[in-house]
Amino acid sequence: xxxxxxxxxxxxxxxxxxxxxxxxxxxxxxxxxxxxxxxxxxxxxxxxxxxxxxxxxxxxxxxxxxxxxxxxxxxxxxxxxxxxxxxxxxxxxxxxxxxxxxxxxxxxxxxxxxxxxxxxxxxxxxxxxxxxxxxxxxxxxxxxxxxxxxxxxxxxxxxxxxxxxxxxxxxxxxxxxxxxxxxxxxxxxxxxxxxxxxxxxxxxxxxxxxxxxxxxxxxxxxxxxxxxxxxxxxxxxxxxxxxxxxxxxxxxxxxxxxxxxxxxxxxxxxxxxxxxxxxxxxxxxxxxxxxxxxxxxxxxxxxxxxxxxxxxxxxxxxxxxxxxxxxxxxxxxxxxxxxxxxxxxxxxxxxxxxxxxxxxxxxxxxxxxxxxxxxxxxxxxxxxxxxxxxxxxxxxxxxxxxxxxxxxxxxxxxxxxxxxxxxxxxxxxxxxxxxxx
Amino acid sequence: xxxxxxxxxxxxxxxxxxxxxxxxxxxxxxxxxxxxxxxxxxxxxxxxxxxxxxxxxxxxxxxxxxxxxxxxxxxxxxxxxxxxxxxxxxxxxxxxxxxxxxxxxxxxxxxxxxxxxxxxxxxxxxxxxxxxxxxxxxxxxxxxxxxxxxxxxxxxxxxxxxxxxxxxxxxxxxxxxxxxxxxxxxxxxxxxxxxxxxxxxxxxxxxxxxxxxxxxxxxxxxxxxxxxxxxxxxxxxxxxxxxxxxxxxxxxxxxxxxxxxxxxxxxxxxxxxxxxxxxxxxxxxxxxxxxxxxxxxxxxxxxxxxxxxxxxxxxxxxxxxxxxxxxxxxxxxxxxxxxxxxxxxxxxxxxxxxxxxxxxxxxxxxxxxxxxxxxxxxxxxxxxxxxxxxxxxxxxxxxxxxxxxxxxxxxxxxxxxxxxxxxxxxxxxxxxxxxxx
Numbered sequence: 066x067x068x069x070x071x072x073x074x075x076x077x078x079x080x081x082x083x084x085x086x087x088x089x090x091x092x093x094x095x096x097x098x099x100x101x102x103x104x105x106x107x108x109x110x111x112x113x114x115x116x117x118x119x120x121x122x123x124x125x126x127x128x129x130x131x132x133x134x135x136x137x138x139x140x141x142x143x144x145x146x147x148x149x150x151x152x153x154x155x156x157x158x159x160x161x162x163x164x165x166x167x168x169x170x171x172x173x174x175x176x177x178x179x180x181x182x183x184x185x186x187x188x189x190x191x192x193x194x195x196x197x198x199x200x201x202x203x204x205x206x207x208x209x210x211x212x213x214x215x216x217x218x219x220x221x222x223x224x225x226x227x228x229x230x231x232x233x234x235x236x237x238x239x240x241x242x243x244x245x246x247x248x249x250x251x252x253x254x255x256x257x258x259x260x261x262x263x264x265x266x267x268x269x270x271x272x273x274x275x276x277x278x279x280x281x282x283x284x285x286x287x288x289x290x291x292x293x294x295x296x297x298x299x300x301x302x303x304x305x306x307x308x309x310x311x312x313x314x315x316x317x318x319x320x321x322x323x324x325x326x327x328x329x330x331x332x333x334x335x336x337x338x339x340x341x342x343x344x345x346x347x348x349x350x351x352x353x354x355x356x357x358x359x360x361x362x363x364x365x366x367x368x369x370x371x372x373x374x375x376x377x378x379x380x381x382x383x384x385x386x387x388x389x390x391x392x393x394x395x396x397x398x399x400x401x402x403x404x405x406x407x408x409x410x411x412x413x414x415x416x417x418x419x420x421x422x423x424x425x426x427x428x429x430x431x432x433x434x435x436x437x438x439x440x441x442x443x444x445x446x447x448x449x450x451x452x453x454x455x456x457x458x459x460x461x462x463x464x465x466x467x468x469x470x471x472x473x474x475x476x477x478x479x480x481x482x483x484x485x486x487x488x489x490x491x492x493x494x495x496x497x498x499x500x501x502x
Numbered sequence: 503x504x505x506x507x508x509x510x511x512x513x514x515x516x517x518x519x520x521x522x523x524x525x526x527x528x529x530x531x532x533x534x535x536x537x538x539x540x541x542x543x544x545x546x547x548x549x550x551x552x553x554x555x556x557x558x559x560x561x562x563x564x565x566x567x568x569x570x571x572x573x574x575x576x577x578x579x580x581x582x583x584x585x586x587x588x589x590x591x592x593x594x595x596x597x598x599x600x601x602x603x604x605x606x607x608x609x610x611x612x613x614x615x616x617x618x619x620x621x622x623x624x625x626x627x628x629x630x631x632x633x634x635x636x637x638x639x640x641x642x643x644x645x646x647x648x649x650x651x652x653x654x655x656x657x658x659x660x661x662x663x664x665x666x667x668x669x670x671x672x673x674x675x676x677x678x679x680x681x682x683x684x685x686x687x688x689x690x691x692x693x694x695x696x697x698x699x700x701x702x703x704x705x706x707x708x709x710x711x712x713x714x715x716x717x718x719x720x721x722x723x724x725x726x727x728x729x730x731x732x733x734x735x736x737x738x739x740x741x742x743x744x745x746x747x748x749x750x751x752x753x754x755x756x757x758x759x760x761x762x763x764x765x766x767x768x769x770x771x772x773x774x775x776x777x778x779x780x781x782x783x784x785x786x787x788x789x790x791x792x793x794x795x796x797x798x799x800x801x802x803x804x805x806x807x808x809x810x811x812x813x814x815x816x817x818x819x820x821x822x823x824x825x826x827x828x829x830x831x832x833x834x835x836x837x838x839x840x841x842x843x844x845x846x847x848x849x850x851x852x853x854x855x856x857x858x859x860x861x862x863x864x865x866x867x868x869x870x871x872x873x874x875x876x877x878x879x880x881x882x883x884x885x886x887x888x889x890x891x892x893x894x895x896x897x898x899x900x901x902x903x904x905x906x907x908x909x910x911x912x913x914x915x916x917x918x919x920x921x922x923x924x925x926x927x928x929x930x931x932x933x934x935x936x937x938x939x
């Protein structure tokens with residue numbers, strides 16, 4: 066088991082060799098140009114806690130606060146002539162070097178982590194804090210990371226909303242071992258606080274609060290959603306009750322076949338409505354929050370109009386983004402009640418009556434209020450969506466993408482999307498199974 | 503106008519003659535048997551406030567509290583050898599005499615209305631109170647009665663839930679005239695209090711409280727529903743703004759033709775579900791409260807199962823009783839969410855999971871709670887109703903009637919009921935128009 070998650074001796078040697086070469090090249094380039102710069106390997110590669118098969122190197126280019134970050138960025142560009150430039154809080158460089166995905170990130174060298182100028186400046190402090198303490202516990206970190214990967218809660222990117230690598234390391238430090246973490250997590254509930262240095266300075270309202278040992282005001286688990294936190298808690302309990310390799314390596318999700326999709330539609334007798342469009346050219350950490358925002362806007366639109374959702378989800382496949390809505394109620398009567406003012410508010414009442422001179426039924430009185438029955442504009446959820454989607458505020462990238470063209474698929478029309486990524490998404494959607502015991 | 507509501511001279515003479523003859527006969531029969539009994543004409547006939555065309559005589563047979571009511575009942579039976587026996591709080595006799603509907607009601611002669619042994623003992627006090635004061639205002643009473651009849655709020659029987667004759671008379675006494683009542687009612691709202699004698703002794707929570715001048719603890723308007731009260735208020739305002747004979751004589755409701763029924767179904771695109779059965783052999787004052795109770799039970803059943811009502815109504819035609827439900831949502835997905843305990847309640851959670859070993863989807867976590875999706879038993883409102891109606895508690899008479907056999911008609915199946923009374927009921931249902939301005 067550990068053999069599958071622990072990097073081999075050869076892997077370790079190769080990582081050391083390649084990262085060493087890059088660090089040397091950076092410092093050489095800096096000294097040639099007379100820039101005081103410190104190159105640092107950070108992240109799991111630096112701490113000996115990277116999972117076998119991962120080939121990510123995070124290398125930071127630290128400059129004093131008096132030097133512009135631009136100087137470090139220019140060196141990063143020279144290190145890897147073939148590269149992409151990316152952008153988080155500041156620009157950085159991403160390149161493939163000998164099979165490794167290397168991020169070259171300029172940052173400031175600050176005195177201590179509470180004085181940082183940008184979020185990335187904190188990272189070297191994390192590496193320093195963990196490296197000193199994690200010795201002997203690397204395997205526990207690897208097991209916990211793989212466990213979380215297996216149950217789908219690993220990764221602090223917004224698409225996942227799960228546990229970051231640093232958070233995993235802190236949990237192992239806090240509870241002493243992989244099983245120790247699972248035992249503790251088994252009884253977690255929202256409001257759980259972990260403060261290794263006992264120096265919490267601020268109240269947080271996230272469901273799990275892990276005070277950053279290097280920055281007492283920061284919650285390391287701020288990006289963790291309550292559902293992912295509790296998914297981990299429930300899976301921990303289930304694993305301890307009945308351990309199985311399956312938790313770590315659940316096997317790949319198989320894409321839904323046409324027959325399986327039809328069988329699902331038949332068993333669920335719901336109305337599935339998919340809105341699908343060209344994904345805007347932004348990173349997932351920008352795309353997914355916008356997709357979720359759009360999901361909420363559409364949900365509200367549907368519910369405001371009397372329809373009812375069973376569940377919804379968002380996702381992407383190839384270069385497409387999508388919003389999926391499963392309706393519990395997708396068809397309404399044409400006649401609908403329109404509530405007027407209380408009957409004794411004479412002026413409001415006359416305005417109300419004047420505004421509805423020819424109702425389907427009424428005006429009548431119900432529980433003291435005037436009521437008319439009027440024809441509803443949309444009796445089917447899909448018509449409402451088709452007509453009103455464009456006028457929702459969807460966030461700038463999505464708004465543009467949706468307006469440039471989108472498709473709506475309802476029920477069996479989903480069969481027309483014969484894409485493996487999409488069918489895996491559907492398979493996961495229908496299963497919707499979290500490990501619990 | 504007044505000519506249509508005011509009894510003619512001949513009518514009055516005839517009423518006087520016939521009621522006089524009956525009163526004489528009662529007192530003769532009583533004295534022959536040595537019973538101290540006082541025969542009294544009560545109600546609108548006694549007060550000169552009966553509407554032209556009404557031929558109801560209420561004659562009370564009062565005995566001292568020491569005499570059993572049975573003695574008076576036996577005399578009533580002799581007065582009209584061909585009669586029905588009816589039952590309110592106590593038995594009474596109903597007969598047709600020379601074209602009049604005569605009720606012969608035994609009661610006790612009590613000292614004052616606060617010491618009554620039965621509700622009917624109060625009636626002679628009402629007659630005494632009104633007769634003395636109403637002189638000169640009879641036409642106003644007649645106009646108000648006819649106005650209320652025209653807009654559908656006259657009658658304190660439970661089927662109507664409107665204004666009783668006595669209540670109409672008190673309103674005229676209070677506000678001095680027919681237009682005076684309308685002006686005052688125009689600004690009524692729930693909580694309105696009228697206390698002619700200024701002797702209210704008790705708080706009531708009905709929407710209109712009219713303290714009985716002969717019994718300070720009683721609300722004369724206790725049977726008036728809030729909707730009928732406000733319907734009268736709204737119609738009063740509308741009439742004063744634009745008076746029209748139409749309020750008094752709205753013309754008969756025409757039964758819905760097949761074409762009109764189909765046009766309604768098409769315009770409303772709702773699902774109409776009619777439950778129809780042999781009316782139990784009870785008076786309307788027993789039948790209608792039970793129908794309304796059944797309506798509420800079915801409503802709750804439908805809503806508990808996720809369906810949504812637009813409106814509902816109850817009624818009767820010929821010897822049939824019916825419950826009508828118009829659905830805004832009548833079709834649901836087979837898949838439905840079943841909410842389990844919060845994930846951290848380990849014991850509850852395992853029981854929940856064990857109870858649902860093979861859900862359609864899940865278990866998953868949503869807002870901290872475990873959720874599974876299960877197949878719903880009934881996806882159509884009509885199936886739920888057909889299956890579960892028999893197991894609802896419907897009140898004893900209805901329960902028996904429904905279980906002995908009922909029909910369910912959905913949408914266009916309503917065409918199969920080709921009965922004028924039913925079609926008038928439907929016409930009124932679809933129109934559902936109260937006079938407002």
